[in-house]
Amino acid sequence: MKNEPLAWYIAGPLIGLIVPLLLLLKEKQFGxxxxxxxxxxxxxxxxxxxxxxxxxxxxxxxxxxGLVLTGLFYNLNGYDLNALxxxxxxxxxxxxxxxxxxxxxxxxxxxxxxxxxGVLIGFGSRYSNGCTAGHCIMGMSQFSLTSFIATxxxxxxxxxxxxxxxxxxx
Amino acid sequence: MKKLLNxxxxxxxxxxxxxxxTEAQAISWYRIQEMFYFKSFHMYGLxxxxxxxxxxxxxxxxxxxxxxxxxxxxxxxxxxxxxKANLGGGIIFGLGWGLTGACSAxxxxxxxxxxxxxxxxxxxxxxxxxxxGILKDKLPH
Numbered sequence: 001m002k003n004e005p006l007a008w009y010i011a012g013p014l015i016g017l018i019v020p021l022l023l024l025l026k027e028k029q030f031g032x033x034x035x036x037x038x039x040x041x042x043x044x045x046x047x048x049x050x051x052x053x054x055x056x057x058x059x060x061x062x063x064x065x066g067l068v069l070t071g072l073f074y075n076l077n078g079y080d081l082n083a084l085x086x087x088x089x090x091x092x093x094x095x096x097x098x099x100x101x102x103x104x105x106x107x108x109x110x111x112x113x114x115x116x117x118g119v120l121i122g123f124g125s126r127y128s129n130g131c132t133a134g135h136c137i138m139g140m141s142q143f144s145l146t147s148f149i150a151t152x153x154x155x156x157x158x159x160x161x162x163x164x165x166x167x168x169x170x
Numbered sequence: 171m172k173k174l175l176n177x178x179x180x181x182x183x184x185x186x187x188x189x190x191x192t193e194a195q196a197i198s199w200y201r202i203q204e205m206f207y208f209k210s211f212h213m214y215g216l217x218x219x220x221x222x223x224x225x226x227x228x229x230x231x232x233x234x235x236x237x238x239x240x241x242x243x244x245x246x247x248x249x250x251x252x253x254k255a256n257l258g259g260g261i262i263f264g265l266g267w268g269l270t271g272a273c274s275a276x277x278x279x280x281x282x283x284x285x286x287x288x289x290x291x292x293x294x295x296x297x298x299x300x301x302x303g304i305l306k307d308k309l310p311h
Contacts, residue, residue: 005201008215011194015216016223018187020231026179027238029246032274036299049303062177064278066184071282074192079283084198105199105271106287114287117270118277118294119301124263125274126302127309128256129249131263132273135256136217139249141224146251153260154267155206161268162206 003084019141028059031134032067033125035060081106100170113169120157128153188279197279199271206268255311266298 005011022028038057041050082104103109125131128150130139136154139147194216195201205213230236231244238244267273272280272291281288302309 005195005212006190006193008194008212009219011190011196012216012219013223014190015187015194015196016220016227018183019224020227021183021186023227023231023244023246024236024238026183027240027242027244032278035274035278036295037303040296040299040303047300047303049306059180062180063184063187066181066186067188067275067278068282069181070185070188070192071279071288073282074279075283079192081198081280081284081287084195084200106284108286111290113269114290115294117266117272118291119298120262120266120269120294121272121274121277121291122266122295122298122300123302124259124261124266124298125295126259126299128259128263129252132267133275134249135260137220137224140221141228142246142248143225144248146249146253146256149253150256150260153257154264157261157264157266158202158206158268159264160261161265162203165265165269166203 016137016141019138026059029134030138031130032060032064033122033131033134035064036122037126124157187275191275192279197272197276197283202267202271252311255309258310 019030022030034057037050037052038054038061041052041054045051121131128135130147130150132154135147135150140151191197194212196213196216201210201213204210228246236244263273270291274295277288277291277295281292
C-alpha cells in the first residue's frame with residue numbers, strides 16, 4: 001500500500017469540481033450532513049425537526065451510499081487507515097505520535113473517542129447547519145458569510161480538541 | 171427506471187468524491203492532526219484549491235449563464251445567517267472533527283473501510299442529530 005497521498009494541487013481541484021458537477025448535472029448544492037436528519041426522520045417524526053419534507057435530502061443519502069461503497073472497495077483491497085501513520089509534513093519530532101498506541105489511532109480501544117466524537121459531529125453539523133462539505137467547500141465557494149463563520153468555528157473546535165483534549169486522552 | 175438512474179447518478183458522484191478524498195488521505199486522523207498542528211501544508215492546499223475551484227466554477231456558471239443539463243438556470247442559495255448557531259455549532263462540530271479526524275464524508279467512507287469504527291461514528295452522529303432535534307428550540311440561533 002502506498003503511503004504518499006495524491007498531491008493537493010491535483011486532489012484539491014478535483015474535490016472542488018464536485019460543486020459544479022452537482023449543480024450542472026443534478027441542480028443540487030453540495031452538502032452531506034443533512035443525511036443524518038434524513039435517516040432519523042425515516043425512523044421517527046415525533047420531534048418537529050424531523051417532521052419535514054425529507055425527500056429534499058434523499059439525494060444526500062444516495063451520495064453517502066456512494067461514499068460507503070467506495071470505502072468498502074478500499075477495504076476489500078486491504079486498505080488500512082492506520083497505515084497512513086507516516087507523515088506527509090512531519091509532526092516535528094513525533095510530538096503527536098507518542099500519544100497513540102502502537103496499534104494506531106484506529107483501534108477499538110478508542111471506541112469512546114469515536115462514539116462521543118460522532119455525537120459532536122452530528123450535533124454540531126446540524127446546529128451550524130452544515131459541515132465541511134456544505135460550509136467549507138460549497139459555502140466558501142459562494143463567499144457566504146454564514147459559511148465563513150461556521151468554518152472559523154470548525155477550526156476553533158479542531159484546535160481545542162487537538163491541543164487541549166487529545167493529549168489528555170491517551 | 172428514471173428514478174433508479176437518478177439514484178445511481180448520485181451514488182456515482184459519491185464514489186467520485188470518496189475516491190479523491192481517500193487518495194488524498196483527507197479521511198485520515200493523522201492528516202487532520204498534522205493540519206491542526208500546522209505541521210503540513212497538505213490539507214490547507216487541499217481545502218484552499220478546492221474552494222478556489224468551486225468559486226471559479228460558480229463565477230463561470232454565473233458569468234456565462236450556463237444552464238444545467240436539464241436546461242434550467244443554476245440557482246445558488248445562501249444558507250440563513252444565524253451567527254450564534256453557525257459559530258457555536260461550528261465549534262462543536264470542529265471538536266468532533268479534531269477528536270476523530272472525521273467529518274461527514276470521511277465518516278461514511280470509514281463505514282466502508284472499517285465498519286466497527288464507522289458504526290461507532292455513525293451511531294454517535296445520529297444520536298447527536300437527535301439531541302439537536304430535542305434541544306433545537308432552546309438553543310440560540
